[in-house]
Amino acid sequence: MPAILTLTLNPAIDETVSLERLRPGHVHRARAVSFHAGGKGVNVAACLADWGASVTATGILGEDNQACFTALFKAKGIADEFIRAPGETRTNIKLSHDDDTTDINLPGLPVSAEMVAALSARAEALAQPGGLALLAGSLPADVAPDIYATLTARLAAKGVRVLLDSSGPPLAAALKGPVLPFALKPNRAELEALLGTPLNTNEALLAAARALVARGVALVVVSLGAEGALFVTQNAALHAQLPALRVASTVGAGDAMVAGIIAALDEEAGLERTARLATAFAAGKLTRPGPNLPPRAEVEVLADAVTIQTP
DSSP: OOOOEEEEESSSEEEEEOOOOTTTTTTOOOOOEEEEEESSHHHHHHHHHHOOOOOOEEEEEEEGGGGHOOOOOOOOTTTEEOOOHHHHSOOOOEEEEEEEEEEEEEOOOOOOOHHHHHHHHHHHHHTTTTTTEESSSOOOOTTTHHHHHHHHHHHHTTEEEEEEEEOOHHHHHHHTTTSSSSSSSBHHHHHHHHTTOOSSSHHHHHHHHHHHHHHHEEEEEEOOOOGGGEEEEESSSEEEEOOOOOOOTTHHHHHHHHHHHHHHTTOOHHHHHHHHHHHHHHHHHHHHSOOOOHHHOOOOHHHHEEEEEOO
């Protein structure tokens, strides 16, 4: 089995509606609409597949509207290990307007304790010692917030490096677990919510990331949107940024950054290469709609163009 596993408990079909501008309370005529299989782990798997990595995706899908997911997995060569459940996978509406995106995330499928147990067992069976596993995204309403903490401990016991990309109670619970994730990728707002304090300066962000490293997380990446990202380990800290690019879609750029982190860890890269590759993945995604990267050679060109500074 592939050594990279992504797990998405709450996938979604991303419906992106393009508007010239958004005026609340007014009727709008959309310029275009597109549908993409989504969810953090799905997006990450798609980007890794574009890079050429072998990746398995698992999670829980609604069997009534799974076609766009199965088509994506087949087109990209992703090993599909999703459990199917009765009902429909949720749709997330993304309004693209005024050079920005407004997200409307709908509730997910009802997920029983039996489904969670089955998925946990499947993830443990699929994950390889020495491999990488991503636990990503929000949770369905009925799933306990400590699920990521439990999965992290079970996978780490197999010698798997676990990356967590979540927020709110699931992130907080994972940081109280018996085993902490190997890597985290919060954005500024998620880190502020976790700590309960604003992080308005680079010094505050760096201190917050270093505090997580001191607790036992090997790598903390704080994504900062157009300002790039902060990469922190026990021994080093780097700030990575690209010049402004022509943007096709900002949807999934953070997920592309996670894919770049995983690709770098898969090749046992150092921190600078990790920062360059993760930033290049995110930048490359900005030039493409949907969970897609440019060809590998173009991503490497972007990686060489990343500006690296010591914060």
